[in-house]
Amino acid sequence: MNNGHIIDASIPEDTEKRREWIKYQLKIRGISIAKLAREHDVSRQALSTALVRSNPRWEYVISSALGVAPNAIWPERYEHTGRNKNIILPISRRNLAGGAQ
Structure with a gap:
């Protein structure tokens, strides 16, 4: 998923340095967290x-904008x-009842 701009x-x-790195990588592509949020109809804070912290949906959005897999x-x-x-994973009522409902 590497687009040639980033070497994994x-x-x-370091998590703090990584946050700044992500913002910088977005910036050099002309993208911001606010712009991504608008494109996905969600608040910048969300x-x-x-x-x-882990949020697979938004991790995917950010990583896709950077052309890198979220796990990288x-x-x-x-x-x-x-x-x-x-x-x-959600637990169904059936699983909670020990297999019987």
């Missing part, structure tokens, strides 16, 4: 949450398979 090895490991930007949030570690 250049992504900072989209910004992905910069500080936030490796601590993803399993080696690329699946987000923090996704909680």
Whole structure:
């Protein structure tokens, strides 16, 4: 998913530096968090949450704008398979009742 502008090895490991790196990478592409938020009909604050805590939907939006897979930007949030570690699957009523309803 690399578009030639980013080398994955250049992504900072430090979370604060990474946030600034993401904003810089967006800026050099003429994009901002606010612009991405408008394009996806969401508040800037909502989209910004992905910069500080896991939010797979907005991580994908940001990483797509950068041309990098989300797990390359936030490796601590993803399993080696690329699946987000923090996704909680809904529990059906059937599962709660031990298989019987």
